[in-house]
Amino acid sequence: MKKFILGVALLVTLAISFTGCRGEEIRVFNWGNYMDESIFAEFRAQTGIRVRYSNFGSNEEMHTRVTGGGGAFDLIFPSDYMIERMIREELLLPINFDNIPNIRYIDERFFYLPFDPENRYSVPYKWGTLGILYNAVMVREIAGDIVVDSWDILWDERFAGNIFMYDSMRDSFTPPLKRLGYSLNTTDIDELTAARDMLIQQRPLVRAFLGDLVKDSMIGNEAALALVFSGCARFSMGHNSDLNYVVPREGSNIWFDSMVIPRGARNQAGAEAFINFLSSPEIALRNTLYTGFTTTNWATLEMLPDEIRNDPAFWPSDEVIGISEAFIHLGEFTAVWDRAWVEVLATR
Amino acid sequence: MKRIFVYPYILWMSVFIVAPLLIVLWFSVTATAPDGTVFTFYHFTRFFAPAFEGQPFFQRIYIAVMTRSIRLAVVSTIVCFVLGYPLAYALAKFYSHRSFLLFLFMVPLWMNFLLRTYAWLTILEQNGVLNAVLSFLGLPTVDLLFTDTAVVIGMVYNFLPFMVLPIYTVLRDMDNSIIEAAQDLGANRVQVFLRVVFPMSMSGVISGLTMVFMPAVTTFVISNLLGGGQFILIGNLIERQFIHVGDWHFGSAMAIILIVIILFMMGLIKLIDRQPKEPDGATVERGTLY
Numbered sequence: 116m117k118k119f120i121l122g123v124a125l126l127v128t129l130a131i132s133f134t135g136c137r138g139e140e141i142r143v144f145n146w147g148n149y150m151d152e153s154i155f156a157e158f159r160a161q162t163g164i165r166v167r168y169s170n171f172g173s174n175e176e177m178h179t180r181v182t183g184g185g186g187a188f189d190l191i192f193p194s195d196y197m198i199e200r201m202i203r204e205e206l207l208l209p210i211n212f213d214n215i216p217n218i219r220y221i222d223e224r225f226f227y228l229p230f231d232p233e234n235r236y237s238v239p240y241k242w243g244t245l246g247i248l249y250n251a252v253m254v255r256e257i258a259g260d261i262v263v264d265s266w267d268i269l270w271d272e273r274f275a276g277n278i279f280m281y282d283s284m285r286d287s288f289t290p291p292l293k294r295l296g297y298s299l300n301t302t303d304i305d306e307l308t309a310a311r312d313m314l315i316q317q318r319p320l321v322r323a324f325l326g327d328l329v330k331d332s333m334i335g336n337e338a339a340l341a342l343v344f345s346g347c348a349r350f351s352m353g354h355n356s357d358l359n360y361v362v363p364r365e366g367s368n369i370w371f372d373s374m375v376i377p378r379g380a381r382n383q384a385g386a387e388a389f390i391n392f393l394s395s396p397e398i399a400l401r402n403t404l405y406t407g408f409t410t411t412n413w414a415t416l417e418m419l420p421d422e423i424r425n426d427p428a429f430w431p432s433d434e435v436i437g438i439s440e441a442f443i444h445l446g447e448f449t450a451v452w453d454r455a456w457v458e459v460l461a462t463r
Numbered sequence: 464m465k466r467i468f469v470y471p472y473i474l475w476m477s478v479f480i481v482a483p484l485l486i487v488l489w490f491s492v493t494a495t496a497p498d499g500t501v502f503t504f505y506h507f508t509r510f511f512a513p514a515f516e517g518q519p520f521f522q523r524i525y526i527a528v529m530t531r532s533i534r535l536a537v538v539s540t541i542v543c544f545v546l547g548y549p550l551a552y553a554l555a556k557f558y559s560h561r562s563f564l565l566f567l568f569m570v571p572l573w574m575n576f577l578l579r580t581y582a583w584l585t586i587l588e589q590n591g592v593l594n595a596v597l598s599f600l601g602l603p604t605v606d607l608l609f610t611d612t613a614v615v616i617g618m619v620y621n622f623l624p625f626m627v628l629p630i631y632t633v634l635r636d637m638d639n640s641i642i643e644a645a646q647d648l649g650a651n652r653v654q655v656f657l658r659v660v661f662p663m664s665m666s667g668v669i670s671g672l673t674m675v676f677m678p679a680v681t682t683f684v685i686s687n688l689l690g691g692g693q694f695i696l697i698g699n700l701i702e703r704q705f706i707h708v709g710d711w712h713f714g715s716a717m718a719i720i721l722i723v724i725i726l727f728m729m730g731l732i733k734l735i736d737r738q739p740k741e742p743d744g745a746t747v748e749r750g751t752l753y
Contacts, residue, residue, distance in 0.1 A: 176707065179706055276606075323690075324691060335588065335590055336590060449708065450708065453710075457703070458524050
């Protein structure tokens with residue numbers, strides 16, 4: 116017994132001493148495929164700080180990990196409504212902007228947005244829209260000279276089995292709510308059930324509710340229409356020239372992903388150094404070209420070739436921005452939305 | 464002195480099995496109220512309730528999902544048994560190439576479960592491998608991906624080894640002289656199989672059924688990938704509550720309900736294994752995996 120206890124004690128001591136001598140590091144928690152990971156080596160060469168990188172698949176998953184004790188992080192990349200929720204739940208630390216001189220390269224239109232009205236907790240990283248990615252050749256084969264500019268096409272019975280929806284509650288509810296002329300942030304049970312019924316009515320036409328997989332499936336001509344984020348659309352369009360992206364005229368969702376530092380971060384200065392690094396025009400350019408997602412960096416935008424800047428999947432027009440609505444946190448009403456969403460998924 | 468070696472396992476089991484179960488149980492019967500934690504069975508009634516707090520929602524949607532999960536798991540288990548028993552039999556009887564055949568059977572298991580399931584996406588999709596082969600042969604193409612069938616295929620493919628291996632082990636270790644005795648006493652091959660070999664392999668069959676049914680009824684990855692997110696199963700519901708909604712209490716209640724149902728199904732399976740053995744009708748229970 117004594118030997119056993121001694122052995123355990125020895126192992127614990129070893130484990131502790133190994134964690135103690137690794138040098139400075141930051142723990143970064145980001146969406147999958149949302150950063151060119153080769154820049155970590157450069158960051159380490161410049162600052163000596165090692166990046167420990169892990170990924171999440173949705174804002175809600177990230178929130179569960181951060182609050183459920185699944186791991187502590189120094190820098191996270193949530194979206195607008197989740198930042199609002201985390202500020203309200205006092206999960207974030209105010210950012211010291213003195214440590215981020217490159218903030219001057221970030222376009223001012225992304226500051227003081229409603230989810231962070233005092234602009235204290237977040238630094239904009241990427242932004243974009245939600246829209247329809249369509250295969251122009253397949254659409255023409257199925258429905259002739261139809262113009263893809265409305266959510267109505269996702270309820271067009273000619274496209275039965277040719278529609279991919281997105282496996283995400285708030286994004287999949289965007290088309291029916293906008294079609295009905297309601298807010299994307301509705302907390303009115305009648306509006307929500309009307310949208311739910313519209314999604315249930317659409318079920319026979321939907322081939323699948325996909326996540327990231329939709330990018331590859333659209334490249335492989337698996338369906339004619341898909342509900343996707345603008346950046347995903349750009350990625351797929353880069354691999355299949357038949358693909359096009361449109362934000363329907365009824366309006367859509369405009370979203371922002373920003374960098375935040377959670378309470379409990381062990382290396383705030385390191386995280387701020389990394390924000391500064393990511394906000395430099397050259398690094399932002401590399402991330403933009405790698406991910407296909409739209410940059411918030413005006414200096415980077417000027418470095419991009421015209422074909423990218425003029426692509427509506429990359430840079431939405433002011434008109435599109437005007438009719439788009441950002442998500443806000445639904446609070447307690449989230450459970451009602453979830454029930455409605457489960458009913459959509461469980462009804463056949 | 465030998466008891467020392469038991470302590471690590473007791474410690475392991477209490478930390479990683481008993482404690483988590485108790486935590487799940489605790490979450491399922493509590494709720495966070497403004498004035499602290501309160502005991503409630505609300506999460507259970509919510510699962511079985513026809514409507515959501517009097518709002519215009521559909522009937523008993525969670526029960527419908529549970530029923531579908533059990534149906535798919537039962538179908539997968541039966542298919543695994545029908546495919547797995549002959550395979551196990553063949554493996555046990557091929558004396559000459561047994562280890563090589565077993566090796567071939569095990570090689571795919573060296574690959575990650577997710578990768579193997581992803582591979583089925585490529586095989587089953589509209590412009591996939593299966594349809595390429597079918598159209599090359601001049602046959603009509605099939606549209607299997609994102610259907611119930613695809614989910615069952617994924618489950619059978621992933622869980623078949625759990626059916627084959629326990630049955631194979633029992634058949635391999637079966638005393639050949641018993642079979643010879645049955646033949647000496649005039650039983651033909653069918654009789655030998657039905658009255659001697661199969662009854663004696665029941666313990667393996669029970670293990671196999673249990674080991675396939677349990678992961679099949681709780682899976683959420685296979686239904687997500689091959690069902691295209693539209694064949695939501697009870698595993699998906701529980702995952703949603705923990706990952707996306709953040710309602711751990713409701714998720715735990717669903718997990719507890721699922722555990723009860725699994726225990727019930729395992730009890731049913733075990734009933735098959737109870738047969739009168741002694742002349743006085745006393746039942747003898749054979750050992751299973753558990």
